[in-house]
Amino acid sequence: MKEPKLTVVIGASPNPDRYSFLAVNRLRAYNHPVVAIGKKTGDINGTPVIAEHPALENVDTITLYMNPQRQQEYYDYILSLRPKRIIFNPGTENPELEARAQQQGIETLEACTLVMLGTGQY
Template sequence: MEKKKTLVLGASLNPSRYSNLAINRLVSYKHPVVAIGLRKGEVAGVPVSTEKENFEAVDTVTLYLNSKRQVEYYNYILSLNPERVIFNPGTENPELYKLLKDNNIEFEVACTLVMLGSNQY
C-alpha cells in the first residue's frame, strides 16, 4: 500500500507537544511527512518550515492550530487540495468544516496519534 503524504500544520520543535509526537509517529509508520510551524527546525528528520510552501501531492493535513490561528491558512489548505483534513483535539472549527465541505474535501475530528495507533490512518 502506498503511503500518502501528510502535512503537519502547527508543528512544534518541543518534544512534549502533540504535533511533535505526531511527526515522530508518522515517520515511524513510514508516512512521508512535511511540516509547517512557527519556528524553523527539524523533528525526526523532517524539516519544519515557517512558510506556506507549495507541497506536492499532500493527501492529509493534520491540524495543530486553534481555530483562530487557522484562519490565515484557509486558502493555503484549499490550494493544496488534500483528500482530508484532520482536526486534532482543540482544533475544532465549524467555519473551516464548511469551506472544506464546499470544496469536496473530507475532514475528521479525531486524534492523529490515536488513528495511527489503531490502524485507522
C-alpha cells in the same frame, strides 16, 4: 502495509512536549512522508519544521495542531493544497474551515492522528 500518505502537519513544533512533535515522529515511523509547518522553524528528528507555505502536490492529509483563531491565516493555503482530508485534532475543531473544505469536496474528520495511527485507521 498501507500506502504511504503525504501528510502536512500544520502547527508542527520542535518542542518534544507537543503532540505535533509526536505526530511527526509517529507518521514517519509508519513511513508516511511528512511536511512539517510551524510558526517557529526547527527540526523534529531529521524532519525540518518550516514556516513557509510550499506548493505541494498529491497531499493526502492535512493534520492540524493549531487553534481555530490561528488557523485563519492558513485557510487559503490549506484549501489550495486540495488534500483528500483534513484531520482536526482535539482543540483544533473549526466549523468555518470544515464547511469551506467540505464545499470543495475535502473530507473533514474531528479525530486524533495519534489514535488513528495506533489503531490502523490512518
